[in-house]
Every structure is written in C-alpha cells, then in structure tokens.
Amino acid sequence: MNKHLIREWHFMLRQSYVLVLLLCGFLISSFSVLTGLSEIDSQRETIERLKTADQLDRAEAQDKHNAPGALAYYSFHLTYSAPSNLAFAALGERDIYPWKHRVRMLALEGQIYESDAQNPELAQAGKIDFAFVISALSPLLLILLFHDLFASERASGRHELLVTTTESSFALWGARVVVRLFAIFISLILPFYVGALINNVAMTDVLILSLWCLLYFIFWIALSLLIGRRESSAPRIASILIGFWALFTFVIPILGDLAINQSIHSPQGGEILLTQREAVNDAWDLPVQTTLNAFTATHPEYIGYKHENEGFDWGWYYAFQQVGDQVAEPLSIRYREAALKKHQRASFVTLLSPTLLIQKKMTRLAETDALAAMAYERRIREFHKTLRMTYYPWLFSADKFNKSNLDLLPQFDSTTSGTTYSRKNE
C-alpha cells in the first residue's frame, strides 16, 4: 500500500497545476490566519485601552460629584465582549454586532442600540478568515483538484489501460485520492495550527475543528468522484460541481433568507426608541406620583419614598428613566425575539447546506456568531440592572450613602454569563 502512496505522491509533484493550486491554497490560508490573528490582537488591545480610559474617566467623574444621583448620571461603565482564543479563525459577526459599549444608569433602551460598528464598506465585502477559506474556498480548490481524476485519464486514453493493469482499484484511484486529500488538507490547515499554537487554543477545539474540516473535504471529494464517474468531459463535471457549490453557498442561503424574512415580522428598531423617548419626556409633565406609582409597581421596596423638593429630584428622575424602559419593554422583547427566531429558523436552513453548516459550527465554537452577540447584549442588560439595584437604596434613602460606598458598584466582567451576575454589596 505504501508503494502506491509514494508513487502517487511523486506523480502529484510532477503536475505543476496541482502544485500551483496547493501553493495558492496555502498562501490564502496563511494570509487569512495572519490577518485574523492581527484583528483579534487589535480587538484585545482596544479593550485594554478602553478599560484603562474607562476607569480614569469614572474616577474623574466621581471626584467631581457628590450626590448619588449626579454620580450615576456622570459615570459611564464599560462593557465588552472579549474575543475567544479561537476567534482569529472565525471572525464571524463581530464586524456587524457591537462588542463594546459604555452604559450609565439612564434608560437602557435609549443606550443599548448605539453601535460602535466598524467600517461598513469593509464589513459588506466581508473579511477573509480561516472559516471562509474552509467553507467557501476549499470546495472550489477541491473541485479543481478532483473533478478530472477519471476524466483526465480518459482524455489521454490511459483510462482502460490503467484499470486493466492495476491490482485493485484502491491501488490506483484510492491512493491518488488519499495523496491529494492529504496534500490539500495540510496546505490549508497547517497555517491554522500555527495560529492555534500562538493563541493557545484548547487542544479539543483544534481536534474538533480538524475533524469537521476533514469531513467537509471528504464530502466534496465524494461528490466530485460521484459526478466524475458519470460524466466524461472534465469541464462538464466541474460545471456541475460548481453548480452545487453555488447552490450551497448562494442559492439556498438567499432563498432561506427570503422565506424567513417573509415569515417573521420584527418591529422597527426606531419604534422602540420613539416609545421610550415619549415615556421619558412625558414624565416631566406628569404628576410625580404617577411616575412613582408606575415605578413602585415593579420595585415595591421603595413604596415609602417621599418626593421631597418641589422641583427636580434625582430619585424621581431615575424612576421615570426606569418607567421609560418599562413602557418600551414589550416592543424591545418582541424585537429581540424576532431576531432570535430568525436565527433559529436560519439554523434549519444551514442543515440544507454543508457550506453554511461548517461556517456555523466554526463561529459557534469560536463564540463569534449572532448567538454570542445576543448573549453579550443580555449581559449588558444584567449589568445595567445590577447597577440600578446598587444605586436605588442610595437614591431613595439619602442617609444610606456615603462616598466610600462607590467601591460597591458592580464591575463588568466579560466572563460571567448573563444570569450569574452578582452584586458586590449583597
């Protein structure tokens, strides 16, 4: 068996166009890993810089103000979603969804949709990451490498001779397939291994990802061979295979997208903001007690609060901020549910397309998909809630606050999952 493999290896090395394809594959894959690493590095550096600047800024605000209401108004809090170690290989949706945010204690619905997005023209073209190289480019390279396995021998008239003189069909075709698979696999995945080593990716993640790539490659090779057996002209075979590729990469996703968008209606984002704004602004003109009643309906522990001065009062101010969020909440929930539902239906569509499927698997593993972005948004909401809960006692009973209490303010922690957020002062 070894001698067949060695023979085919030497045979492959003599075919210059195969070598060109392998080299191109290797170069593009290396480029994708290199740029992916640098992108993730810069995201990490940005987060570090933001953390420092955020602390400085808050310290200054806390120096300048003394009342808990003013402190809450002027201190912003950084939240972020740090990229995972594997993110360099699948940049995913991080150029579409925000991964950094600064929030304060005002109505959250007015803040959370601010997005510090990256260059839209680059995001529209998409970046070349390893996930793209594997899911979209590798099938094309595989098609070019495997479509004419039989056809080229037929065309040069050697097919019948080879078939009758060889000892078994593995000795001939099997060895050739294995050698080419091995060569393309190595040239595409080697740069990823180097990147994974640099970025300390967990061994299990590397293994899982390698396995998926291998299975994906085998799928495309099997398809190529299947079609290759039936047809005789190499360009015809390749045309059909590219047709399949286009079906999986463009047609199924586009049709799926059309169908899903037809079936799910999401409220316009603008409506949430308008609703929230009206609620917050109306509160200035409404009797104070109306707002406080709406507030204590969800926060009964502050029922005893008395609105002291005639004019402006911080407790009342934050109460109507919260009431603004409460009024917008049904819309906001519908908005988020629509996004989630779209995502869930899209997962069914990915089952019809191996290209989408492997991309989804990779971004899930790297935590760079829409689900990860939604989880981050939930963490922001949790954090905002913790922040409010920390400030409320200080706002509603003036004697409970002195400035050393500020140490009790929650710190955003990007590793906590949304639900386990704990308050320091509990």
Added chain:
Amino acid sequence: MSKIHLAQIGCVAKDELRYWSRSKLAISILTIGIVLTLSSVIVTAFKMHELSEIRHSMQETSEETFMEQPDRHPHRMVHYGHYAFRAPSPLSMLDPGVDAHTGNSIFLEGHRQNSAMFAEQEQSTGLTKMGSLSPAFIVQVIAPLLLILIGYSSVSRERESQTLSFILSQGTSIFTLIFGKGLALFFVVCLILLPLTISGVFAVLLGESLAIVGGFLAGYMMYLLVWVLVILLFSTLFSKKSESFTALTFAWILFCIAMPRIASSTASISVPTAGKLETDFAVIASLRKLGDGHNAQDPAFTKLKNSLLKRHGVDSIEKLPFNFRGAVASASEAELTAVLNQFAEDRMLQELQQTLVARLFGWLSPKVAIRSLSMISAGTSVETHHRFIRETEELRFRFVQSLNKAHMEKLSYRDDVNRNKGEEARKKASVSSTNWQMIQGFRFSPADATTRFTRSADAYAQLTLWIVFLLLFIGYTGRRVQ
C-alpha cells in the same frame, strides 16, 4: 498582421450563437443568468421601495410629533430630540451597497452626537454574508462565472479538434475569429445588462441624474467586457479546453471570491481606526475644559458673562436685554459642537482612508474595481453614509441653536430662573409651540453627480487599464498562435 473583416466577424459570431443554441448546457446557463438577473432586479427594487416608504413615513412622523409638542421650556425640546432617517438613493435598487450595514436612523439631541442606529444586518438571518440577491452581486460575481461556463472553449475547442488550422488556412485571421467569438459573448453581456438598464430608466424617473445612470451601466458593461476578454485570452492561450476551463475558474475564484475579502482584511490591518467609543474619551477630556452649558454659574462662562455685560453696558445679568441662560446654552453648544465635529471628521477621514486602501485592490481585481464604481455611483458607498452623518449633524446643530435662540429671546431670565417654583412658574417659563415648526424639511439625498463621478474616476481608470492590458495580451497571444 492580417486584416480583420467586419463581415467575417459577424459570421463567426453567428456561428458561435448557433453552436450554443444546440447545446443544452449553454441554453440552461443563459436561462439561469437571465432569470437570476431579472429576479434580483425585481426583488431588490421592491425591497428598496419598501424601505424608502418606511423611512420617509418615519421621518414625517418624527417631524409631526416634534411639532405637536405643547408649549414648554425650549431646553426641554433640546433634550426631547429629533430623529433623522436615511432615505435610500434611487440607484440603491441596483446596488444597496452598505445600506444594510450602517444604521439608517440617528437620534439628534443637544450636547451629543449619537451614532446611527439599527443596521438591518443586525436584525437579519445572517444567511446572506456570502452573497445576496442584489443585481450588483449577481452581475459582479455570478455573471462572470456564467460567461466562463459558456465561453471557456470558444477558441480552445477549435484548437483541440484541429479545426483552427483549417479555419486559418481558409483566410480567416485569428483575430477575426477571436473577435467574432467575443462578439457572441458580448451579445450575452447585453442580455444580462438589459434588466439593469430597465431598472436604470426607473431610477432616472425617480430623479437620479441621467449621466450617473449612464456611467453606472457603462461601468458594468466595461466590467463584463473585461471578463469577455479574459475568457478569449485564456481560451486562446491554452490548447486544451479542460485547461482553459481550469485556468478561467481559478481566475474567477481569485478575482471574485478571494480578492474582495483580501482587500478588506488588508485595509483593516494597514489603517487601524479607533472606534467611536475610544475617541469619545478624548472628546470627554476636551469637553471638561468647556464647562457645563446647563449651569450658567460654571466658572467657564465668566468670560462670556463679562464680555456680554460690557457690550451692553449693564452691571448684572438680570439687566441684559436677553436671557443670559439662553446665551450660555447657545455659546456652549457652539463650542461643544466644534470639538465634536473635529473628532467626528477625524474619525470619518480614517474610515475613508481605510476604504481607499481596499479600493486600491481594483488594480488587482476587476471585481473590486466595479464594486467601488457601482457603490459610489449608486450613492450607497461609505461616502454617502458620511454625508448622512454630516447632514444630520448640521440639522442637529440648526434645531438646537434655533431652540437656544428662542430660549434667549422669548423667555425672560427671571421666569427662567423661577421655573421650579410651582406649577404657575413652570407654565410661565415656556415658549409657544410655534417655535417647534422649524424642524420640518429634512430629506436626505446622495451627493451630486459630479462629486460621485470624481470619486469613481479611479475605478473607471482601473477597468480601462484592465481592458487595454487584456487587448494587448490577446494581440500578443493571437500572433503566437497564428
């Protein structure tokens, strides 16, 4: 060099068309091409029309609710704020460009520049990252592939079956043959561009400049012509049709699939940009020096106070002929806006430089060239988004200052200071709601035709160079084959 006969070119082209009409594959590919283009044109036109309706109506609603606000303190309206929506340009029905990737609405309020919110892409299925059913994508990526599938063997077929030497010995020059085949492919190009042209006519009816639409379609014509030439070149260069096929497919993968993304990645790494969040820290630091415009006692305004007192020859702010608090609000808004604009301009400049690096890849890939040309012409490129940001900022500044003016001139200082002293005082500290009328009339449209042409000059040059280069190469290869 042998002569080229027009009549003969026509004969060759007719022959090639007859050859395709007998091939099931060619017919089905042609059908797919036309159906795809047509459906993308229709679907995108409806979608953009709907978006345009929604955004226009939301713009109107936003203005109406603003104007319906009752009499109140003008500064309340500064914080009440206003919404602006980016209406899509007429040609966005052919190339939606960055529309889905940027927020399409922006909240305008005093003392702050917000970013645009609610990018469609965030609320999408995420399925169309590889390609969408837009005419731009279909013609830029799919059409070249279809042309390749139809035309890869146009010359190499004749070589492989040894009919080429027969044709040449009959007195037909190789260039007559090549251009005849090219003419047949060009016919397909025209078929693909027909639905786009019809859509272009609608864009003109919707108010787009005729020159821009013409330039847009000419750009696409040039782009597909580049592909026709690439096909003719490779088909002449290789003696086997399987070789010309592999080479062409490979060129397509490189130009259409890999290169646009390589361009983005390179640009994003070579020109790092700080996000808004990060520059906001610098903004905050600069703003601290300016003082808080809500607090007329802020020491930062002493200088303003002294100069106003001196100019009007009075000794206290109560005696000024206008409301001092309004003057402070107005002055501090102007100062603050100058700082904010400085940072916003820097950020947009960085983003533009980043984009320009990506567009340089048009010299290496015609697909990148047509992408820039198409988005710039359609008014859906990053420049249009920047224009939206600038225009809405102007709108923001105008309405805030007009409210501050009302604050200054239509509300007395005494009433203003006493505004928190009971219901009656609060009513007194307000101005009439007729002052809210000035909000009307924001309609966004892309830059004028000349600006867009100037911006896309590079992309036209890139495509022209590709055509010239390919023609020269075909001339060289043709002579060798002959």
